[in-house]
Amino acid sequence: MKVYVSVDMEGVTGLTDPEEMHAGGRGYERGCELMTADANAVVAGVYEAGATDVVVNDAHGSTKNLRIDQLDPRASLIRGPGKPMRMAEGLTAGFDAACFAGYHARAGTRHGVLNHTWMGHEIQNVYLNGEICGEIRLVAGFAGFLGVPVALVTGDEAACAEAREVLGEVETVPVKKGIDRFAAQLLPPAVAHALIREAAARALNRLSDFRPYVVPPPFTLGVEWNSTAIAAGCSLIPGTRPAGPRHIEFTSEDFRDIMALLGVYAMIAGRVACDSGIYG
Structure with a gap:
């Protein structure tokens, strides 16, 4: 069973500060480690449930954030700029499931930690076929175009609510509860990673419950x-x-x-x- 994991950073366990999101910022290096740990929790969970091949895509900013030296050795990593499909680089129709880790709510979402859509302040809103669209809906729509269902979304509570709004009863793991855009009540990493691992295994075990999110063309x-x-x-x-x-x-x-x-x-x-x- 082949599983694709797209990993963003704003919804990662323990992170709330814009400085933690970019190289050179205070806390960034630790943020990369936490981002990698969230990814590893997904990888561990899907392997427990029978995955045989896992591809992880670094989907944040420079896309040079995940620590390859700390990544679960059973997974392979796509990293670096210049990826045509960006947050969904490497995703093909050959995958059985997609998982989104560290995702965040769309721009303007109340209590959405580090909420934005694609760019931090240049973009007010993105629309897909006339309906407002965050990164969850956008990448899920691409996965659906390929016939791949989204099985798991992790991030803050607002991101998880958005995922359920778009995808229905997808497995979600809220690792923090937003207080404002740059403040949240956080789960300790050990607790969050255990929950992510359990949910990833559960998602793959109920894969038949999920359907691709299909946006009608054009x-x-x-x-x-x-x-x-x-x-x-x-x-x-x-x-x-x-x-x-x-x-x-x-x-x-x-x-x-x-x-x-x-x-x-x-x-x-x-x-x-x-x-x-x-x-x-």
Whole structure:
């Protein structure tokens, strides 16, 4: 049984501070260790339930966060920038299940720890076929396009609630309870990792209960930015159309285009934001 594990960082056990999310920030190195430990808990659980092949994708920021020297040796790791499918790099129709670890709630979610969608402040909202969309729905939609069900989501309470809203009775593990965007009540790592391991095994044992999350084509990606300059820059990409002063859209029959193009948009947005100084 082949299992895919996408690991983000904002929803990882013990983490609440933006400084912990990027290289050079206070607490980042420890954050990488905790991120790897969450991934290992998933790997251990699915192997207990009969997995034979596990691929882990580092899905956060630079995608150079997970510690390969600390990763469960039964798993392989995809890391490094330039991945066309970004948070879902390496996911194919050959997998039996997908698991999301360390995920967070979409932008604007009350009590969502480090809540955002794809970018920390440049993106106000992302839409998929006209409905608001966080990273959970986006990556689950890509998995569904490939026919792969999502079996497990771990993160803060708000992320787990979002996962159930999108996916139904998926297995979830809330490792922290948000108080505000940068504050939470945390489970100790030993407790959280035991819960993740148990839930991962349980998810694989009830895999027949899950169905792929299928978004009907054509797929329309909408992005509402915080800047007219970002929207104007992204609108130069062929096929991208303005839908408002700060809002763009793109439609495709292939969900791979949606995943890849959102990453390209983010690169443009990052460059524009860097050049915009105090105007953001």
